[in-house]
Amino acid sequence: MSSQRDRTDRVDSLVATTGEALEEGKYPLAIMNDEAIYEAERRRIFARSWVFVGHVSEFEEPGDYARRYIGEDPFIIIRDEDGDLHAFLDSCMHRGAQFCTAESGNTSHFRCPYHGWTYRNDGTLQGAPHMAEAYTELETDDVTLEEATLESYQGLLFARVVDEGPSLEAYLGDFTWYLDVLFGLTEKGMTVVGEPHRWEGAHDWKTSSESFAGDSYHVLTTHQAGLETSLGKGPWEEIEDFPEASYLACTDRHSGGYYLVDDETTFMGYPEAVTENLNPALSDEQRELAGRSVFHNGTVFPNMSYIHGIQSAGWGGPWLSIRVWQPRGPGQVEVINWWLIPKELEDDEAFKRESHRGWESLSPGGAFEADDLVVWSGISDSTKSVMLEENETLGNIQLGMGDMSEGVDITDDPLHGPADVTTKGLYFDERHSRTWYGAWHQMMAEHGGT
């Protein structure tokens, strides 16, 4: 049994190794599926990042709430009677008991099942049994639920446990330009339909978060069977050379990739209800990028990913899927997977049937993702090997580095927005991985010793 001090030293040593290895496009495989690293991630990353907790369309009415997690901390996202959104820790201020008993719903109050302390949906204490005689000197105004700071951007809700560091908008930085295109495409914005998928995966949250940030190179191998089983391809038919049509955009922390065609009226295969209601706040470049888009995927650090577009090989869409890679212990994850459509299309049942089919490719039952999940769990199984730790074995994320990969060049075309964008990037540039692990390293090093 190692002491806390030993564990912290071990973590700090692995973090330092990561920093050095990243300079040559590598990272120590021992950081995957490791208990000490995991406990440090909960404190150094999840408690201090803006973590995605839901979409504003899930909380339209006062009292609408949903259970969500930041790291492994259970939160309740709720809209109060004044219309303000909150992220409360699901833990009574009396003795710490959990009081939210459903995944989502609507309520004006929460009553703790232990001794009955009761809270309004703005987090203030309303009362307790026998209040007048039991608590003659309790200052009830001082009792409010623990609350994480909540901010939103383009309908995306993010919360932060330790309220230090940049505002949400500053944290998202230049990546807001791409989020505008993807989540603010139409005037009314996106809306969640139905309930999210939830399932347990046996992989490290880092693996999928980083992969979704911009890895199309794996598609050729992992999804060979899916690609061979082609249905009607739609806009993908216009793409002759997949790497050539792909781009990778990386900012300081966040990355996304996309496939473009020349036709500026493509709009990911969306019908006229979208193209006739484009958000006037989009710039000409943002509008052109949206118009030429077939498919986008990306990750907002640390653990929110998205897919927006029409799925390759004709497996459905267009659809927008947001997913959270919810840590559930070392090498374990729960995936939460939302389906969103432009609000303008929410009553179009025919569109929704086609859009829902996007999940036939990317979901636990999806023809593509079902394969990812097996590969990712194999990483979790093997990277806990002592040998990788003893040999300080480094994984390789050198695609697109220096002169490594042909045709991977930074483009200065303003169409691609403010990020550093590479041609052929979604295929042959692992800059998304270097960016992701760079952000991971920065937070793990900056908050070292905890």
Add this chain to the structure above:
Amino acid sequence: MDAQPPRPENAVDSDLQHRIEQFLYYEASLLDRFAMDEWLSLLSDDLILKVPIRSDRGPGSDRPTFSDESYYLHDDAEMLTERVDKLSKEYAWSENPRSRVRHHIGNVRVSDRGDGEYDVWNTQFVYRSQGDSADYKLLSAQRKTTLRESPTGFTIVDRTVYLDHSVLPTKNLTLPLL
């Protein structure tokens, strides 16, 4: 869930009950051994296989437990054929290595819809293990199946799988597990 299983006093006769149970056992054996082409041959062309998302609701909630908008699977016969085709490929990593699957079927209740069609409810445990490991997962569910009988046997014309999980305990959901 819309229609409910019949009360005991309305149970169908034992011969029909027997034939339907034998069909379900046979179908389960096809899934257990990945005889997916034979399984496809039991489906009607207009079938929709649905696996609705289940949510954890508070008592008295007016929101549905099973979503009528979002599903783990919502596949017509054409899509199911594509899935079977995909599963047959060497590089379908979701089932390479193949899962060890066993259906345990019980509580079979039948309601006669008339015109040779029957609504059939059954509960099931589906055991799944995979790869070089003793670990396994259990998927618990109630299925509602509509069967049509003809001189050549039963055909599955509709099916919904109501999972007993609001968070799936398994990393992926492939057809033999349903």
